[in-house]
Amino acid sequence: MRTLLGYAKSHWIALTVGLVIALASAAANLAQPLATKTVVDALADGSSLARPVLILAILVVVGSLLAGVYTFLLDRTAEKVVFSVRKQLIGRLLRLRIPELDRSAPGDLTARVTSDSTLLQSATTQALISIVKGAAGGVGAVIVMFALDARLSGLTLGALALVGIVIGVLLPKIRRVITRAQEAVGEVGAGLDRALGAARTVKASGAEAREEAAVTEAAHKAMEAGFAGAKYNALVGGIMNLAFSVPFLLVLGAGGAWAATGSLELSTLIAFLLTVFYMTEPLSELVQGFSTLQQGLGAVKRIHGVEELAIETDVDDTVEPVGGTAPGIAVHSVRFQYAGRSAALDGVSFEAPAGGRTAIVGPSGAGKTTLFALLQRFYEPESGLITVDGTDIAKMPRAEVRRRIGYVEQDAPALSGTLESNLRYAAPDATDDDLTEVLQATRLMDLVERLPDGLNTMVGTRGVALSGGERQRLAIARALLRRPQVLLMDEATSQLDARNEVALREAVDQAAERCTVLLIAHRLSTVVSADQIVVLERGRVVATGTHDQLLEASPLYRELAASQLLVPEAVEQ
Numbered sequence: 001m002r003t004l005l006g007y008a009k010s011h012w013i014a015l016t017v018g019l020v021i022a023l024a025s026a027a028a029n030l031a032q033p034l035a036t037k038t039v040v041d042a043l044a045d046g047s048s049l050a051r052p053v054l055i056l057a058i059l060v061v062v063g064s065l066l067a068g069v070y071t072f073l074l075d076r077t078a079e080k081v082v083f084s085v086r087k088q089l090i091g092r093l094l095r096l097r098i099p100e101l102d103r104s105a106p107g108d109l110t111a112r113v114t115s116d117s118t119l120l121q122s123a124t125t126q127a128l129i130s131i132v133k134g135a136a137g138g139v140g141a142v143i144v145m146f147a148l149d150a151r152l153s154g155l156t157l158g159a160l161a162l163v164g165i166v167i168g169v170l171l172p173k174i175r176r177v178i179t180r181a182q183e184a185v186g187e188v189g190a191g192l193d194r195a196l197g198a199a200r201t202v203k204a205s206g207a208e209a210r211e212e213a214a215v216t217e218a219a220h221k222a223m224e225a226g227f228a229g230a231k232y233n234a235l236v237g238g239i240m241n242l243a244f245s246v247p248f249l250l251v252l253g254a255g256g257a258w259a260a261t262g263s264l265e266l267s268t269l270i271a272f273l274l275t276v277f278y279m280t281e282p283l284s285e286l287v288q289g290f291s292t293l294q295q296g297l298g299a300v301k302r303i304h305g306v307e308e309l310a311i312e313t314d315v316d317d318t319v320e321p322v323g324g325t326a327p328g329i330a331v332h333s334v335r336f337q338y339a340g341r342s343a344a345l346d347g348v349s350f351e352a353p354a355g356g357r358t359a360i361v362g363p364s365g366a367g368k369t370t371l372f373a374l375l376q377r378f379y380e381p382e383s384g385l386i387t388v389d390g391t392d393i394a395k396m397p398r399a400e401v402r403r404r405i406g407y408v409e410q411d412a413p414a415l416s417g418t419l420e421s422n423l424r425y426a427a428p429d430a431t432d433d434d435l436t437e438v439l440q441a442t443r444l445m446d447l448v449e450r451l452p453d454g455l456n457t458m459v460g461t462r463g464v465a466l467s468g469g470e471r472q473r474l475a476i477a478r479a480l481l482r483r484p485q486v487l488l489m490d491e492a493t494s495q496l497d498a499r500n501e502v503a504l505r506e507a508v509d510q511a512a513e514r515c516t517v518l519l520i521a522h523r524l525s526t527v528v529s530a531d532q533i534v535v536l537e538r539g540r541v542v543a544t545g546t547h548d549q550l551l552e553a554s555p556l557y558r559e560l561a562a563s564q565l566l567v568p569e570a571v572e573q
């Protein structure tokens with residue numbers, strides 16, 4: 001509830017104005033029975049009708065006009081509340097820490113921004129106003145009733161109290177089913193995201209029907225929660241109906257009898273019946289308000305869940321190249337483990353000399369990519385530290401750490417959009433000359449010239465409209481365009497043909513004059529010329545040295561080299 005009020009808080013002026021207009025509209029409505037009584041009385045004693053009828057007409061028109069105005073004002077405010085909640089959610093989701101992202105399903109997170117926040121729309125404005133207005137209208141109606149006749153008022157309130165108790169029991173149940181329904185909608189999103197994200201694997205495995213069944217199951221859960229919600233809503237609706245009919249009939253019966261015996265004026269009975277009739281509006285509003293509020297609270301739980309996920313606060317959108325000279329990097333006894341796993345890095349230490357090329361090799365799962373992730377502070381080491389030119393990166397803002405680095409990911413994903421937007425992604429301010437230079441260095445110029453739309457060609461979702469090798473070259477070009485101090489390349493040339501690989505090695509060698517390069521490679525041919533090679537095995541450094549030194553000193557390296565026929569004599573050893 002506090003969270004919900006927090007969302008509404010910054011719009012309190014609009015809400016207060018809305019409330020005042022709503023109350024004025026309610027007062028105009030509530031005054032109508034009294035005005036009607038004066039009309040009936042005027043009719044009875046034959047006095048002039050003009051004034052009472054005019055007042056009644058004004059009340060009717062003003063009441064309706066004000067109702068229109070406050071509804072519009074509230075709807076507008078509701079949209080603003082939803083917008084500000086969405087804005088905040090979007091900002092948080094894009095800054096979530098990687099470990100939080102590892103744990104979450106993107107589709108479910110998306111559903112919180114799209115569908116859950118919609119439920120807040122009415123809860124933060126309409127519901128709050130309805131409750132205040134309904135309560136005020138109800139109290140006003142009760143005062144009018146008692147002013148008219150105490151006996152009839154007692155009858156009416158007795159009947160209403162029973163209804164209130166039943167509804168009080170039903171409302172919290174609505175909240176629970178709404179949370180359940182929204183969770184199921186989140187599961188639908190997560191399931192679809194999973195299947196569409198791996199559409200080719202799904203099709204190749206003939207798994208369409210299985211995926212369909214899993215996602216449909218989640219949709220089914222949403223429907224069942226919706227059924228439960230419909231049941232409670234119907235109950236509330238039915239009870240509300242009773243709440244109006246029963247007092248109305250009671251008043252009509254008892255009031256009719258009293259009027260017949262002369263203990264009640266006919267005009268009072270009419271005015272009272274009208275009051276009961278007008279009271280239906282604030283009362284339905286009160287119940288509707290509470291019911292909407294419960295729905296909103298159901299959504300708030302899931303939205304608030306995002307607010308509890310850890311985000312990176314030290315990132316900004318500075319994109320200027322850092323410049324400066326290539327730094328030396330030192331990794332000191334770094335230990336790291338993923339949640340619930342054994343150590344991925346277990347006391348890793350080595351130094352990458354400034355401006356040099358350091359290759360990281362080792363069997364699959366040795367922890368090479370994890371090391372790169374730590375270098376960029378995607379994760380924090382459990383112990384040990386990583387320094388850049390002697391400064392602990394844990395003490396630098398993440399933005400600064402990452403600004404110094406050009407990163408080429410293992411599977412080199414591209415973002416949907418044009419080729420150019422992908423190239424300039426890490427360096428939007430790069431000049432056209434810089435762009436041409438990296439396109440030539442990464443041998444992408446041929447591709448650009450071949451494509452009918454050149455740099456404006458769309459690359460498709462995750463870059464599907466490019467070949468694997470083209471995507472890799474694009475990723476390298478993007479990283480180089482950033483003019484980083486440090487270049488991290490994870491298997492960056494695994495999908496390139498021999499000609500392109502040689503060309504790229506030249507480009508990297510050229511870049512290495514300006515920056516410190518760390519590269520992960522399975523293909524040892526790409527690392528033979530590195531200044532230093534670090535051999536990782538099961539999270540530990542088992543050897544460091546040049547290619548020739550390692551052939552001598554490291555059995556694991558010799559084995560890796562031999563299996564790639566780089567050193568046939570090693571096989572014989």
Ligand SMILES: Nc1ncnc2c1ncn2[C@@H]1O[C@H](COP(=O)(O)OP(=O)(O)OP(=O)(O)O)[C@@H](O)[C@H]1O
Nearest residue numbers: 102338339341344363364365366367368369370371
């Ligand atoms: N996000 C993650 N959550 C949990 N465990 C992970 C995660 N990423 C990697 N691992 C595990 O950590 C270990 C090291 O993985 P890493 O990706 O660093 O290996 P690698 O040396 O780069 O392997 P490859 O050469 O196959 O890419 C592996 O056992 C892997 O299963």
